[in-house]
Amino acid sequence: MAGDATLDRRALARRLGQLADASVADVLALAPATPATVPRIGLTGAPGVGKSSLAGRLALLRAAHHRIGMLAVDPSSPLTGGAILGDRIRLDELAGAENLYLRSIASRAHSDGLADNLPELLEALAAAGFEELLLETVGVGQAEHAVRSQVDTLALVLMPGAGDTVQAMKAGTMELADIYVVNKSELAGAAQLAAEIRRVQALRAAHDGWQAPVVLTSIHDGDSISALSAAIDAHQAWLDEHADRAGRLAARARYRLQLLLERRLGEVLDALSADTLEQPLDMQFAAALAALPLDRTSS
Amino acid sequence: MSTPTTSNAAAGNGAAPLRGKRILVAKPGLDGHDIGAKVVALALRDAGAEVIYTGLRKSPQQIARVAIDEGVDAVGLSILSGSHRELVAQVVECLRAENADDIALFVGGTVPAEDHAALSALGVRGIYTSDQPLADVVAALGAALA
């Protein structure tokens, strides 16, 4: 779909629904030959930091200048698979924003904060003609790694009282963000947290030369949202200038392939009979490998 | 392009009869009684559905817009102000204008028996009231959306 064409929201919604439910075989069948690439922004952080409201404000702000496709992931109940998909953008505002499309998805079985076929969903949005994609996910620990490869600019959202997060940063498990956001900056401790993050950041070499800024935000302060948006613009500009685009896209493609292979492997393992699993290990392994190829004729 | 035949959204089972279903629970008009909508939304989630709840005071246009963008299977309108006939008609019209009248429509709230036929004629597939057990509502929805 060309960037100038009017968006067929219904068709896009259907497509996203198909992809969200698609099996590995179907994903392969539905994958476009030449996928479009548009800038992708990711917002992640622990539950409760106010990410949803922030993402909503940011999306509305940027939708004034770009056609934005937004995906927001909420956690599913591990027991029933159900989920309440969150309130981000007041419908009064959303309905008026022609340039913004928001799709809420449940994480389903994922423990990494993502959702089934997330790379495919992002691809479908890119193909629909949006100029920018915004992805919001719940990030706890390794989730940041998962999101990292799927977006170009990753903002990690924290709030005052996030002592654990700073410890994790020092331990090196949370160094992947391009922008650090201290949200709920009206609360006590915001300035201190920002300072601490800056200190930790200064101690390690800036990866590839980008110095991740710390932005203080509050949903009550429109200027702070603009500041966040400006930081994103700055990073995007820096990426265009300096970054190894091919390398980034390769990492993204690898992770995407990994997700698909893992799912395929999961399908195979689920289908292995109890008898097979009583065999010697090397025979189990061989059986699993042998079952991997997709039988296209049966899909 | 093939239509997926093997879905990895597990079909509804006894424990989660609405698994894989996406449902919008909406409050059209000015009615401020949201507790029924919230209770139903929670029950639908516990039955495995992915639920979006709109909050109060939404216009038919806003409801239709989110129903379409989010690709929901069903919209549940919660109305206790007596204005169900007008509001349902408005929502139906907005969905139709976007070629989305295949989205199943349900109504909950205070709907007297004599209005049931009129709502069915508008396309409403089920009408639920607070005296019905939640399990019945979930089962009815599950059957309607199967």
Place this chain on the structure above:
Amino acid sequence: MSSTRPRPTLGTRTMAGLEIPVTAGPELLDPDRIGTPGAPPFTRGIFADGYQGRLWTIRQYSGFGTAEDTNARYRFLLEQGQTGLSVALDLPTQCGYDPDDPMARPEVGKVGVSLSNLAEMEILFDGIDLGAISTSFTINGTAAIIYAMYLATADKLGVPREKLTGTIQNDILKEYVARGTWIFPVRPSMRLIADTILYANEVTPRFNPISIAGAHVRDAGATAVEEMAYTLANGLAYVDELRRRGGDVARFARRLSFFFYVHQDFFEEIAKFRAGRRLWAKLLQDRYGVTDEKALMFRFGVVCGGSSLVAPQPMNNVVRVTVETMAAVFGGAQSIFTCAYDEAFQIPTESSAELALRTQQILAYESGIARSVDALGGSYLVEHLTNQTEDAIGAVMREIDDYGGVEKAIEDGWLQMRIAERALERKQKVDRGESVIVGQNFFARDDATRGIGETFQVDPNAAARVIEKYERIRDTRDAAAVERSLAALGRAAARDDENLMPYLVDCCHAYVTVGEMVTQLKAEWGEFQEPVRL
């Protein structure tokens, strides 16, 4: 009915979870806590002579369609012996929309009467002596405007403002949490409420400018204990706001009143009211040093019915309402509204409304239960349960304090979420058969009537007539006066040292509409952003 359902049992806990001793005896009495009727902390009642001194006000909630339709119903009810009016307003009026607004159009005249401007209120009270009849308005987001309109109506009828009696509910905090007719964000709404109360204390000293209502959180699912706790917490929030504005607690507290639901658990309700009276007096004494006895009096009105009434086998509701009204009488309510048996599914018909009225009259004049103040005082069970309830209420109030107070709890959506969770629990208990609703989950019949033959029909032309009148007023009023008074209102709203009431009254006199006034205020204050948390 499934054979795996439990049989109904009596249970040993109230609906709020308080233990009921099977055998209550004198060891449960704590004589020091019982007190005397008419003396602080008023556990046994605010007046020593109880209902002999003054019977409760029989105040039936009513309103629908056009002002003419409602005026006719009010005249009927007054003729039948009702002693006060209780005005139900339609949602557009409550939410601040004029009848021609697209959001308003389907709702005009449905749940109450449409009062978009002064001309409508003049019709509403046609033939009714405002100086003699007490009028209560269930109005919140637009309470200040409706009160201004009431003053303007009295002005035009030549009724001195000092003679006016009645109430405006004017309790925005519970709107955010359970009733949904909010308009502006929390802070400017609190400002407007303080404006109304401080002005009313001067200008209409016999008028109650606020009725702090727990009723709606109860109806939404909160327990009796939570209902009282949230209400008292809201009450304290208003007291604090008024004190911040320089109000004298001993003075304005005399005109604070409260409003609750009465549900089916008889002793739970009686204990709730007695504990509420005691707690409120103690809170005012301990926190603010109030000594004026009149200021310590916990005055309240009740509605019997609400979500305790169900659609299946609707005549059962007559029995429920009777039991609830008795609890209200033993609990010492100052005004009682009894729901009609068909309230669960429609606006009452004239005959069901009449039966609701007769219920109160029979209890008042035939049963004798009102003759002696706090007739159940001294009962081992009632005194024990009152003490338990007082403690339980205190515990919930401390939780709210720990969270950071009611305003924060509301803005964060925390209170709303608690209520939703409670409502889900309540529903699940009923579905599992742990809670009995006769005719619904037990003793039900598949072929049971869900309605009665006669249904109430809102006149389908009412909305059209309302809009017609509204357009005529807009065409014929003095446009310059409208513009002037609206502009003055806007300027005053932008300052936080102006009481908006005189400006609102001026607007009403100029026939500015409710929607126009609200739009002007929204321009200054913005709209409340509902935190949707499930």
